[in-house]
Every structure is written in C-alpha cells, then in structure tokens.
Amino acid sequence: MRRIVVAALALSGAVALHAQPSPVPTPASILGWEPGTDRKLPTWAQVTAYFAALDAASPHVQVRTLGRTTLGRPFIVAFISDSANLANLEHYRLIQNQLLDPRKRSAGDRERLLSEGRNVVLITSSIHSTEVGGFLSPLVIADRLVRGDTPEARDILKQTIVMLVPSQNPDGVDIVGDWYRSTVGTPAEGSQPPVLYHHYTGHDNNRDWYAFTQVEQRMVVDSLYAPWTPAIVNDIHQQGANGGRIFIPPYMDPVEPNIDPILTASTNALGMAMGWRMMADGKTGVATNASYDQWSPARQYSLNHHGVRILTETASARLATPIDVPPELLGTARGYDARVTSWNFPARWPGGRWTIGDIVSYQASASWAMLSQVARDRRQWLESYMAIGDRALAADHPWTTTDVPSAFVIPRAQRDTQALQRLIWTLQHGQVEVHESVPAGSYVVPTAQPFGSYAKALLERQQYPNLSEYPGGPPKRPYDVTAHTLPLLFGVTVETTRGALPPMTTPLPQVPEPKFTVAGLSGKSPKRIGIYRSYGASMDEGWTRWLFDVNRIPYKTVLDAELRSGKLRSHFDVIIFPEQNPVQIRRGLGAPYPDSLRGGIGDAGAASLKAFVQDGGTMITFNDASEYAISVLDLPVKNVLASVRSNDFYAPGSLMAITLDATHPIAKRMTAPVPAAWFEDSPAFEITDTTRAVAVAAYPSAGDPLLSGWLLGGAKLNGRAALVDVSVGRGHAILFGFRPQYRGQSMNTQPLIWGAILR
Numbered sequence: 001m002r003r004i005v006v007a008a009l010a011l012s013g014a015v016a017l018h019a020q021p022s023p024v025p026t027p028a029s030i031l032g033w034e035p036g037t038d039r040k041l042p043t044w045a046q047v048t049a050y051f052a053a054l055d056a057a058s059p060h061v062q063v064r065t066l067g068r069t070t071l072g073r074p075f076i077v078a079f080i081s082d083s084a085n086l087a088n089l090e091h092y093r094l095i096q097n098q099l100l101d102p103r104k105r106s107a108g109d110r111e112r113l114l115s116e117g118r119n120v121v122l123i124t125s126s127i128h129s130t131e132v133g134g135f136l137s138p139l140v141i142a143d144r145l146v147r148g149d150t151p152e153a154r155d156i157l158k159q160t161i162v163m164l165v166p167s168q169n170p171d172g173v174d175i176v177g178d179w180y181r182s183t184v185g186t187p188a189e190g191s192q193p194p195v196l197y198h199h200y201t202g203h204d205n206n207r208d209w210y211a212f213t214q215v216e217q218r219m220v221v222d223s224l225y226a227p228w229t230p231a232i233v234n235d236i237h238q239q240g241a242n243g244g245r246i247f248i249p250p251y252m253d254p255v256e257p258n259i260d261p262i263l264t265a266s267t268n269a270l271g272m273a274m275g276w277r278m279m280a281d282g283k284t285g286v287a288t289n290a291s292y293d294q295w296s297p298a299r300q301y302s303l304n305h306h307g308v309r310i311l312t313e314t315a316s317a318r319l320a321t322p323i324d325v326p327p328e329l330l331g332t333a334r335g336y337d338a339r340v341t342s343w344n345f346p347a348r349w350p351g352g353r354w355t356i357g358d359i360v361s362y363q364a365s366a367s368w369a370m371l372s373q374v375a376r377d378r379r380q381w382l383e384s385y386m387a388i389g390d391r392a393l394a395a396d397h398p399w400t401t402t403d404v405p406s407a408f409v410i411p412r413a414q415r416d417t418q419a420l421q422r423l424i425w426t427l428q429h430g431q432v433e434v435h436e437s438v439p440a441g442s443y444v445v446p447t448a449q450p451f452g453s454y455a456k457a458l459l460e461r462q463q464y465p466n467l468s469e470y471p472g473g474p475p476k477r478p479y480d481v482t483a484h485t486l487p488l489l490f491g492v493t494v495e496t497t498r499g500a501l502p503p504m505t506t507p508l509p510q511v512p513e514p515k516f517t518v519a520g521l522s523g524k525s526p527k528r529i530g531i532y533r534s535y536g537a538s539m540d541e542g543w544t545r546w547l548f549d550v551n552r553i554p555y556k557t558v559l560d561a562e563l564r565s566g567k568l569r570s571h572f573d574v575i576i577f578p579e580q581n582p583v584q585i586r587r588g589l590g591a592p593y594p595d596s597l598r599g600g601i602g603d604a605g606a607a608s609l610k611a612f613v614q615d616g617g618t619m620i621t622f623n624d625a626s627e628y629a630i631s632v633l634d635l636p637v638k639n640v641l642a643s644v645r646s647n648d649f650y651a652p653g654s655l656m657a658i659t660l661d662a663t664h665p666i667a668k669r670m671t672a673p674v675p676a677a678w679f680e681d682s683p684a685f686e687i688t689d690t691t692r693a694v695a696v697a698a699y700p701s702a703g704d705p706l707l708s709g710w711l712l713g714g715a716k717l718n719g720r721a722a723l724v725d726v727s728v729g730r731g732h733a734i735l736f737g738f739r740p741q742y743r744g745q746s747m748n749t750q751p752l753i754w755g756a757i758l759r
C-alpha cells in the first residue's frame with residue numbers, strides 16, 4: 001500500500017507539504033547487499049523489513065501477518081497485484097469462490113465470472129530452511145513485479161493476484177542463518193545446523209499438509225487456501241548439487257488416483273512451458289519428469305484442492321557458500337542423466353562454479369516464467385478451474401481407478417472419542433464438508449463435494465502400484481511414503497455407503513480441536529522421562545517432543561554428554577530413543593563440526609545406558625534405534641530383515657496389520673478396531689530367548705500383513721514380532737519395530753508408548 005510522506009506535517013501541524021510517494025525500496029537497500037551475494041543470508045527481521053518497506057511504498061503490495069510461528073516470529077504473506085485488483089480483493093475472492101463451487105453460481109454467471117476473475121497464484125518459499133536460495137528469491141520476484149516496468153510485468157499484475165509467502169518456516173531462516181553466520185570462515189562453513197530447522201519437524205514440515213499438526217501449515221491453510229483456493233501454486237525448493245540445475249514438473253509416476261486429471265495435465269503443461277521459457281532465456285540443466293512423484297497428499301495440498309502444484313527444485317550450493325561441480329561429478333538422477341541430452345533434459349549444464357546467485361537466478365526465473373505463462377492464458381486457466389469444480393460435484397469420479405462410494409459414514413460410537421473428534425477436525429480443516437446423519441448417530445462425508453476426492457484419498461486404503469526400476473529389477477523407490485489412510489492411522493472405524501445418500505444435515509460447523517490428553521501422564525508423570533537428542537538432528541526426535549508437548553507430558557532432553565557422564569538412573573526412570581540410525585547414535589557428528597558437538601554416545605554412553613537398564617530403568621526405542629538397543633544391551637532379539645535385499649522385501653512407508661497380546665501391560669490401552677503399525681524401512685524381530693523376551697505385538701502368522709500402501713515379500717513378516725519387551729537385570733528394554741508416533745499421525749499406536757512408559 002502506498003503511504004504518504006507526512007512526517008513533517010504531523011510534527012508541526014502548521015506547514016502543508018506536497019504529498020509524495022516514497023520510492024520503492026530495492027532489496028539491497030534493506031539488506032545492505034544484493035540478493036545472491038556469496039556468503040550472505042538475511043535474517044528474518046531483514047526479510048520482514050523489506051516487505052514492510054514495500055508495503056509502505058508501493059500500491060501493488062499489501063502485507064499481512066497471519067500469526068506467529070512455533071518460536072514466536074511473525075508469519076507474513078504479501079498480496080501483490082495491480083492496485084485496482086488490490087482495492088477490490090474481496091470482490092475477486094468471491095468470484096474465485098463462485099468459480100470453485102457450482103452451487104454458488106448459475107449458468108448465467110459463467111461469462112461474467114470468466115471475464116472478471118483473476119488468476120489466484122500462491123507462491124511459497126523456503127519451507128526447508130537449508131534451501132537458502134528460498135530466503136532471497138521472493139524478494140527478487142517481488143521487486144521485479146512491483147516495479148512493473150515492463151509490459152510483461154504490468155500484464156502479470158493485471159491478470160493475477162499473487163499471494164507470496166517469503167518463508168513457510170521463518171524460524172528456520174534464523175536457525176540456519178545464525179548457524180551459517182557463526183561458521184563462515186571456519187571448517188564448518190556450509191554445514192547443516194546441528195539442530196532441526198523447524199523446532200518440531202525439521203524437513204518433515206513439508207509432510208504435514210493433511211494432518212495440520214504444526215501452526216505454520218495451519219496459518220497457510222486457514223488464511224490463504226481456505227478463503228482463496230488458489231488455482232496455481234508454486235512451491236520453491238532446492239535439491240542436491242550433482243544432477244540438473246532445476247527440476248520443474250511434470251512429475252514422475254505414480255499419480256495419486258483421486259487427483260482430477262485436469263490438474264495433472266495442467267501441471268504438466270505449465271511445467272513444460274516454464275522450461276521452454278527458461279531455456280529461451282538462456283538457462284541450461286532444466287529437468288522435467290524426474291525425481292519427484294505425484295503421490296502423497298502430505299506434501300501437495302493444492303493438487304488435492306483444485307490447484308496445480310509447480311514444485312521447483314534448484315541445485316544447491318553449500319548454503320550460501322559457492323561450490324565447484326566438475327563435469328565428471330555430474331551424474332544420473334531419477335529419470336535422466338545430467339551428462340546426456342534427452343527429451344526431458346534438453347540442455348545440459350556443463351559443470352563448474354555454482355553459487356547462491358545462480359540459485360536465486362534460477363528460482364526467480366522459474367517463478368517469473370510461471371507468472372508470465374498463466375497471465376497469458378488467464379481465461380483458459382479459469383475455465384479449467386471451473387471445470388474441476390463442476391466435476392467434483394458430479395456423482396462419480398470416473399477418472400479414479402479406485403472404487404467411489406457415495407459417502408463415507410463415521411459412526412459416533414467409537415472406543416476412542418478423542419481420535420474420532422480429531423478425525424472430524426482434520427477433515428474439516430482440509431476444507432472437507434462433514435454432515436451429521438438424521439437421526440443423529442453418524443458423521444457423513446459425501447464424495448460429491450468440492451474436496452470429496454481429497455476426503456476419499458484420506459479415508460480409503462492406498463494400493464500403491466508395483467513399480468520396478470526395470471523389468472525384474474529392484475522396486476522403484478517412491479519419493480516419500482505410500483500410505484495416508486486416516487481411519488487406520490487414527491484408529492477409527494469408517495464405513496462406506498453406495499447409491500442414495502442417507503438423510504443428513506447441512507454441513508456442520510468446524511468442530512473444536514480436541515485437546516490431546518493421556519490419562520495418567522498429562523500434566524504430571526509418575527515416571528521421570530528422558531528423550532535422547534543427537535546433534536545429528538533426528539526428525540523423529542522432534543516429532544516425539546511434539547507429541548509430549550501437545551499432551552503436556554513432562555520430559556527432559558538428554559544429550560550425549562549427559563549420557564556419557566553416567567548415573568542416569570538417579571535422574572530417569574525411562575529414556576526414549578526416537579528413530580535414528582544406530583551408527584549415528586553411537587558415533588554422532590564428526591568433522592567438520594566443533595569438538596563440543598562430536599562423538600555421539602560412544603562407548604562411555606553405551607556403558608552408562610547398560611547400567612541404567614540393569615539398575616531398573618526402562619529403555620524404549622523406536623524403529624531403527626531398536627537395533628542400537630539390541631547391540632548395546634546384547635538382547636536376545638534379532639532383526640530378520642537386516643540383510644534382506646529390496647528385491648525380496650520392500651516397504652518404504654506403509655501400514656501393516658499387527659496382533660496384540662492384550663493381556664500385556666504395554667498393550668492394555670489399545671483401542672484401535674484395526675491395529676496398524678507404521679512400517680518404514682523397519683526391522684522385524686525374532687526372539688532367541690523366550691525366557692527373557694516377549695512379543696507384545698506381532699505380524700499375522702499367515703496371509704498378507706499389508707493394510708495400506710506398498711509391501712513386497714510380505715511373507716517375511718509372518719509371525720515376526722513387531723514390539724518386544726525384554727527383561728534386562730532389574731529393568732527393561734522395549735523395542736518398537738515401527739514408528740508408533742509417525743509424524744504425529746499414527747494415533748492408533750500411541751497408547752503403546754504410554755503403556756511402555758507406565759509398564
């Protein structure tokens with residue numbers, strides 16, 4: 001917004017000055033250096049200062065603060081558009097809503113909406129904070145737009161309402177920036193920080209787009225997606241250094257079967273057009289149809305909400321420190337070879353120096369290509385968006401390969417009412433309409449509704465396709481995990497209905513978010529709990545802390561030095577090891593980190609843990625960390641999958657059936673109608689001494705254990721233990737062969753954690 005310079009007038013009140021707009025500030029005028037300068041990263045205060053100055057100086061910008069981040073920083077969005085559009089934002093938002101939802105328009109509205117509507121584009125950056133070009137590119141994009149000094153820029157401003165989120169993790173801008181500034185000129189320059197760059201989730205902050213456990217995702221969904229439902233979303237990321245210089249969609253297979261193919265086709269078309277433009281502008285190393293797939297809704301909210309998702313992944317340097325990439329280091333990536341010209345990698349990059357300036361240039365160039373392209377075809381984009389809205393309300397979704405019920409029915413009578421309410425809250429938070437049956441007794445989620453396909457994706461069981469690298473070859477690794485079935489994860493019974501919908505109310509207002517509580521632990525724990533934290537930051541440690549914090553369960557973080565110093569038993573009853581590679585736990589960080597961060601638990605820590613358990617303590621381990629406990633405590637338990645090849649067994653993130661020993665104290669709190677373990681490159685246990693160890697949970701003795709996702713070689717799990725309780729001296733080791741609190745979502749198995757603590 002333009003502000004008028006009236007400071008002198010305000011002081012005296014007597015002298016009339018001619019009103020003058022302030023000049024539009026450049027990013028360099030705020031930062032003190034050009035974005036893309038080697039070894040320079042901005043603080044979050046500098047980024048927000050730039051956007052505040054832009055808001056003050058330009059009629060093309062309105063900056064809003066959406067709330068506060070996990071660690072209390074302001075979370076901002078800049079609306080950028082023609083001043084006439086900005087003056088009528090609510091008018092354009094209502095048009096967008098009418099285009100989205102055929103129930104809000106009549107046939108006679110069509111032409112007016114298509115001619116008056118604007119392209120609503122959301123650009124989000126630097127959710128991953130070590131992808132530091134993303135701290136700067138939004139400033140370059142904003143500057144280029146706001147100056148409006150070319151016909152192209154003016155056309156973009158006229159046709160488009162841009163919502164620019166300069167960082168989806170402002171805390172991380174400072175966590176990574178502070179670490180970087182403290183290490184420039186030392187051997188650790190350019191290294192990853194020794195803590196998670198999002199307080200709870202680290203890199204997994206981009207795996208939370210249907211569970212909404214974190215405040216940052218909630219702000220974007222509540223304040224931008226829900227009111228505006230953008231038709232085009234550009235998410236700015238970075239990838240490794242030795243492949244292409246940038247990835248742009250099309251994505252690789254597989255495609256989540258509930259996504260409307262109009263969105264897949266328009267994502268493909270826009271991505272290819274962007275690559276075309278970038279190459280015409282002289283950029284090389286542009287890869288498409290590579291590396292990233294179109295499966296999990298956990299990281300692609302827009303593709304499940306009527307918006308294309310243009311992920312860009314630019315090659316990284318060492319944070320803001322330049323690197324040299326000799327041509328011989330360029331190699332194969334998934335879907336192309338960076339040394340070979342091919343249809344989806346038409347212009348090779350020759351290798352050489354690669355800098356933060358290159359990263360910013362590629363990121364800004366890609367976003368500009370996207371904005372320019374959609375402005376050119378505004379009407380076609382709006383027609384396409386309208387068609388997706390019409391098709392969502394149709395009675396079936398003929399494109400999907402999975403069965404389409406008319407509704408999902410969720411009975412109110414459930415054993416875990418907290419999980420039921422969280423399921424309803426989670427669906428509604430993702431813009432799903434939830435009704436109540438008449439007479440009352442069930443929630444009803446029709447599939448014919450604006451976001452019915454999204455609801456279906458989350459409520460059904462996934463059948464991930466059997467993809468291999470080549471015929472007879474190893475399984476083709478998915479980009480992320482393969483299952484997202486909320487009824488299994490949450491432990492809630494959900495039924496389906498076909499044909500006519502049951503009698504039901506109008507959509508319910510948003511149910512209040514249920515409080516997380518754990519009987520016997522929330523507020524006051526009878527056990528002194530420690531959670532191990534490695535300097536080789538583990539996301540699962542962050543998720544574990546999150547789970548304890550939201551449930552208000554007291555705990556203390558245990559670092560390497562405390563573990564090594566011994567006398568653990570006098571401070572703790574229970575020590576939890578979140579999922580982490582056993583070698584990392586043992587050895588920790590090495591060079592180039594400073595001595596104070598190096599070394600891991602080491603032999604001294606191992607001895608002290610052994611004494612802790614012998615002396616009556618409980619050691620609880622999740623997933624991979626269980627192998628650490630097996631070796632350090634010399635347990636009578638073996639991981640039968642330890643040396644199995646992926647051709648023979650593969651499960652990269654799936655839900656497996658488990659059976660429980662319901663009489664065991666650890667299992668007594670379980671209520672899930674279908675107990676489901678989150679299995680992700682997990683161990684499976686054989687007990688070699690049944691006098692010392694007992695299986696609390698096991699995989700079915702026969703049949704396919706897979707409930708949702710992808711599993712090859714499932715027979716290897718039959719009869720194996722999934723959760724083992726081992727007596728060690730006067731204490732216990734409790735080994736989870738899965739992730740019982742996976743990304744804050746697997747509520748169905750969380751009671752096993754509480755059972756293990758209170759054992």
Ligand SMILES: [Zn+2]
Nearest residue numbers: 128131237238
């Ligand atoms: Zn990323």
